[in-house]
Amino acid sequence: MNRLLLNKIILVLSTLSAIIGIGFLFWILITLSYKGISALHLSTFTNDLVEGGIRNLLVGQFTMALMASAIAVPIGMFAGIWLREYSNNSKLASVIRNLSDIMMSAPSIVIGVFVFALFVAPFGSYNGFAGIIALTIMMIPIIISTTDNMLSLVPKELREAGIALGGSKHKIIMQIVVKAAKVGITTGVLLSFARIIGETAPLLFTSANNQFFTMDLTGQFPSLTVSIYNLATYPDEASRELAWAASFVLTAIVLLINLTGRYMTRNKK
Amino acid sequence: MNTKNLIMEVKDFDFTYAGVDDPSLKQINLPIEKNKITAMIGPSGCGKSTLLRAMNRIHDLYPGNKYGGEINLYRENGEKENILNLKKENDLIRLRQDVGMIFQKPTPFPMSIYDNVAYGMKLAGVKNKSELEGRVEKALKDAAIWKETKDRLNSSALGLSGGQQQRLCIARAVALKPDVMLFDEPTSALDPISTGAIEELLAELKKDVSVVIVTHNMQQASRLSDYTAFMYLGDLIEYDTTDTIFMNPNVKLTEDYITGRFG
Numbered sequence: 129m130n131r132l133l134l135n136k137i138i139l140v141l142s143t144l145s146a147i148i149g150i151g152f153l154f155w156i157l158i159t160l161s162y163k164g165i166s167a168l169h170l171s172t173f174t175n176d177l178v179e180g181g182i183r184n185l186l187v188g189q190f191t192m193a194l195m196a197s198a199i200a201v202p203i204g205m206f207a208g209i210w211l212r213e214y215s216n217n218s219k220l221a222s223v224i225r226n227l228s229d230i231m232m233s234a235p236s237i238v239i240g241v242f243v244f245a246l247f248v249a250p251f252g253s254y255n256g257f258a259g260i261i262a263l264t265i266m267m268i269p270i271i272i273s274t275t276d277n278m279l280s281l282v283p284k285e286l287r288e289a290g291i292a293l294g295g296s297k298h299k300i301i302m303q304i305v306v307k308a309a310k311v312g313i314t315t316g317v318l319l320s321f322a323r324i325i326g327e328t329a330p331l332l333f334t335s336a337n338n339q340f341f342t343m344d345l346t347g348q349f350p351s352l353t354v355s356i357y358n359l360a361t362y363p364d365e366a367s368r369e370l371a372w373a374a375s376f377v378l379t380a381i382v383l384l385i386n387l388t389g390r391y392m393t394r395n396k397k
Numbered sequence: 398m399n400t401k402n403l404i405m406e407v408k409d410f411d412f413t414y415a416g417v418d419d420p421s422l423k424q425i426n427l428p429i430e431k432n433k434i435t436a437m438i439g440p441s442g443c444g445k446s447t448l449l450r451a452m453n454r455i456h457d458l459y460p461g462n463k464y465g466g467e468i469n470l471y472r473e474n475g476e477k478e479n480i481l482n483l484k485k486e487n488d489l490i491r492l493r494q495d496v497g498m499i500f501q502k503p504t505p506f507p508m509s510i511y512d513n514v515a516y517g518m519k520l521a522g523v524k525n526k527s528e529l530e531g532r533v534e535k536a537l538k539d540a541a542i543w544k545e546t547k548d549r550l551n552s553s554a555l556g557l558s559g560g561q562q563q564r565l566c567i568a569r570a571v572a573l574k575p576d577v578m579l580f581d582e583p584t585s586a587l588d589p590i591s592t593g594a595i596e597e598l599l600a601e602l603k604k605d606v607s608v609v610i611v612t613h614n615m616q617q618a619s620r621l622s623d624y625t626a627f628m629y630l631g632d633l634i635e636y637d638t639t640d641t642i643f644m645n646p647n648v649k650l651t652e653d654y655i656t657g658r659f660g
Contacts, residue, residue: 288500293516295520304507
């Protein structure tokens with residue numbers, strides 16, 4: 129009797145907790161959709177911030193995130209490959225692996241401050257490059273860890289089979305091992321992209337924001353997330369509505385990338 | 398000993414794994430006869446896989462392992478080469494093209510069936526497309542898997558069954574026309590029917606290559622092999638024709654193992 133009662137209590141508790149957890153998620157999503165969609169117009173996508181739209185913000189955010197990925201993905205992947213395939217699990221490797229894991233959980237505002245001190249303060253102006261550097265720093269450890277983990281799932285027999293067939297180490301790694309881990313690594317890249325595209329803190333005082341459309345990375349650069357942060361604090365109704373619309377669009381983008389990543393993992397073979 | 402019919406010869410061979418003081422293999426002497434099947438048997442941890450993996454220097458993938466003694470490979474022209482003296486990566490690659498290896502778990506590469514077989518040849522520098530196609534077909538026929546694969550050469554090798562994957566791996570190795578093929582418990586992950594197919598294949602293969610096989614399955618060793626080596630705790634206890642080892646072994650330990658008294 130006691131045992132059955134305990135079972136029931138645990139069941140009720142865990143069900144409740146699950147409902148509360150998921151409840152918040154749906155609350156956010158529903159509020160966002162409700163407020164966001166009603167504030168969304170076609171002109172939201174065709175106008176720049178100065179005219180009450182988010183066109184330049186979207187372009188700016190994607191430009192910075194894509195350029196950060198272009199730097200972080202190769203660096204992170206090769207670092208991950210070195211860690212798993214070349215380091216022979218030396219002391220140095222475990223130090224780097226730990227440091228990289230710590231970097232992954234570093235508060236993003238700290239990274240923002242760091243980049244501000246190095247790439248903003250000396251030049252006397254916020255600039256897009258600084259934003260890209262901050263995002264790159266955020267992304268590299270995630271890519272390292274994904275690559276490292278995904279490569280560790282490739283059985284060592286596959287490497288040995290490649291070597292036994294007369295392959296050199298680098299050929300087997302690049303042509304077989306990485307290929308075998310391709311789906312996992314691609315998913316990791318997508319998920320880390322989804323992570324940095326929604327970041328505000330690293331951009332807040334690196335690239336800051338720009339109301340106008342620009343591709344000039346040496347000056348203040350338009351950002352969707354920083355705009356949301358700013359707009360939400362403005363007193364006028366129109367700004368706050370735009371903040372809702374922008375938040376909705378951002379969430380939709382992040383969700384879409386995440387789902388794509390998950391879909392890929394599920395269908396891997 | 399008459400070395401005329403030998404393809405390989407292990408001489409006073411020691412092997413020590415990285416980070417370990419005691420050698421895992423001690424003073425091993427083992428001839429490998431040309432175009433015969435040599436089986437290595439013994440309880441787990443006796444060093445038979447370790448010895449096999451020295452014969453194509455796959456141990457070199459992991460740093461710090463130490464070899465001692467000689468493992469000679471006899472070339473067509475009668476020249477012998479101590480493979481333990483090879484240092485450059487290119488020489489090791491050449492060795493592995495001459496001495497192929499099949500693993501316990503099938504190891505198809507994540508690519509098409511055709512590309513799996515062509516891969517080793519491409520590594521070896523074969524570029525001519527029609528030559529590749531011809532040799533892929535021949536290798537698949539030699540490995541008795543052509544019929545099952547000829548209509549799906551471009552589909553992924555990962556879609557094959559375990560037994561088919563293992564035969565594909567054999568085809569992949571055969572395609573390089575090796576002198577010796579090393580099999581590390583090639584059937585222990587397979588069902589009896591696939592095992593039968595592989596055993597038939599091995600008997601067929603020895604026309605062209607010399608085979609060394611590590612097996613836990615004593616029936617397999619007695620059915621398949623011409624010579625058998627019994628190993629125990631890093632020593633080679635007895636080597637002789639398979640008939641002698643299984644019917645009339647010289648050493649008591651061998652007899653005890655074969656009759657199932659230990660191991």
